[in-house]
């Protein structure tokens with residue numbers, strides 16, 4: 001398959017005058033999504049009422065959409081399911097992994113991990129009360145920190161601040177050698193890089209669908225469990241829809257078959273409708289093409305900014321193999337610079353203390369968009385307009 005990125009770009013609603021470099025935070029609206037959601041509302045919810053669970057296939061959505069995402073991350077059919085938020089999926093994966101290694105006490109992660117993953121680990125440790133330890137090391141020290149005490153290595157593949165990409169196959173091989181399990185957080189990988197969870201032999205993978213996959217604000221998360229483990233995993237969040245026979249209403253929990261046991265409660269049907277239409281776009285995308293286009297656009301952006309924008313320091317690794325699909329620069333007044341960019345229609349975002357983040361998304365960004373972003377950034381740095389007082393006022397969401 002050769003991906004036609006001009007065709008994919010035409011499938012998104014991109015406001016006039018906006019260059020959108022924040023798809024690593026929230027993907028834009030697929031043009032087909034409003035009609036798909038309207039259908040889910042009127043023809044399904046409106047006409048079918050409760051029969052929609054069967055007639056419109058609502059109950060099967062977590063599995064069918066899970067398989068569509070599975071294709072994008074190299075997961076075999078029947079090993080990925082949707083639901084809840086990513087923080088919940090992190091909890092599920094972590095609890096399951098710890099239960100599979102009862103004699104070990106260390107959860108290994110790195111300081112580049114997203115705070116919610118670390119907070120969820122802290123909460124689980126307290127809840128279990130069995131003396132687990134969270135070992136947080138620098139990203140470049142993860143490999144050396146894997147030892148026989150580690151129950152599970154929980155790593156976010158692509159750093160949300162810098163865009164640095166871990167060599168996950170290598171780390172997983174090392175973890176397995178030491179008898180540990182591996183959880184990948186693919187929040188900044190799914191739909192962004194050529195992930196292959198099966199080839200890397202990961203034990204668990206989790207991720208969200210509102211960033212590079214364009215499922216919409218609050219779209220449900222996914223979890224993948226390796227087929228060799230799925231029947232051994234006992235879910236910590238034993239909700240009724242992960243039960244083997246939910247509609248038998250048995251008095252006690254029995255885990256469902258395979259990945260179905262990672263479901264918890266009622267799926268968010270309307271949010272799934274929006275995600276379903278976003279995933280239609282991915283049917284025409286080859287992940288190798290996407291990765292090549294993402295790196296070419298990223299290189300163009302880095303070269304352009306470095307040539308035209310003195311004062312910005314590249315925070316993303318220069319080596320393409322060590323990058324995700326995001327380019328970050330440091331600037332001591334990064335917040336104000338980003339607000340000035342947004343005011344000119346170039347939308348990225350800011351992460352404290354000094355990082356300007358730009359998501360590189362070939363599905364709807366082309367070379368002209370990259371060149372415009374560079375031009376606008378160069379002009380606001382040149383004329384100092386970023387330093388106006390209004391650009392220093394902090395909003396709640398950065």
Ligand SMILES: Cc1ncc(COP(=O)(O)O)c(C=O)c1O
Pocket residue numbers: 085086087088114116117156160185187188208221
């Ligand atoms: C790497 C990573 N993990 C976890 C989360 C938390 O996701 P959620 O808010 O869906 O629980 C995020 C959110 O951006 C993230 O970037």
